Amino acid sequence: MPMLRRAHIYLGATVKEAVVAALHHNSAGILFEQDGPAVIPDWRQSPGLGVALRFALERFSLQERNLRDFKKTEWPSYRASTSRSVRKFEATYMCISVQALNEAELFYDAYAYPPGEEDIALHVTLNRYGPDEEVDRKLLRLFNACVDWQR
Numbered sequence: 001m002p003m004l005r006r007a008h009i010y011l012g013a014t015v016k017e018a019v020v021a022a023l024h025h026n027s028a029g030i031l032f033e034q035d036g037p038a039v040i041p042d043w044r045q046s047p048g049l050g051v052a053l054r055f056a057l058e059r060f061s062l063q064e065r066n067l068r069d070f071k072k073t074e075w076p077s078y079r080a081s082t083s084r085s086v087r088k089f090e091a092t093y094m095c096i097s098v099q100a101l102n103e104a105e106l107f108y109d110a111y112a113y114p115p116g117e118e119d120i121a122l123h124v125t126l127n128r129y130g131p132d133e134e135v136d137r138k139l140l141r142l143f144n145a146c147v148d149w150q151r
Contacts, residue, residue, distance in 0.1 A: 007053060019077045094147070
């Protein structure tokens with residue numbers, strides 16, 4: 001099975017900053033976040049998600065790490081946020097997962113689960129070579145659709 005590039009984007013309705021994290025993949029097939037995620041201040045007012053996402057996807061790599069001793073408080077995206085606790089971070093931010101659709105990596109699938117839904121995910125397709133503004137617009141539309149989701 002090919003190793004496809006992946007990244008996480010964390011957006012929140014009540015916070016101004018966004019967090020974009022590159023991922024590592026280990027030989028057991030487990031994905032985990034790299035240290036040093038990008039923080040985009042005031043992401044709704046200024047573009048930057050597309051640029052940060054492209055950079056995170058480029059940083060995707062194979063790396064071994066002992067995850068048994070990993071504490072949740074060491075989670076890179078949580079540490080980069082302004083959240084005071086992991087619980088607050090998880091309640092405030094929605095995770096949008098992004099992955100290449102195939103080995104050619106011409107398109108990426110961005111998906112998120114609306115709050116309270118475990119079996120329903122909303123998806124958008126992102127063009128690897130599309131303009132950053134289009135990537136920003138589609139990610140914002142995905143986020144808004146999830147936030148506005150009615151159970």
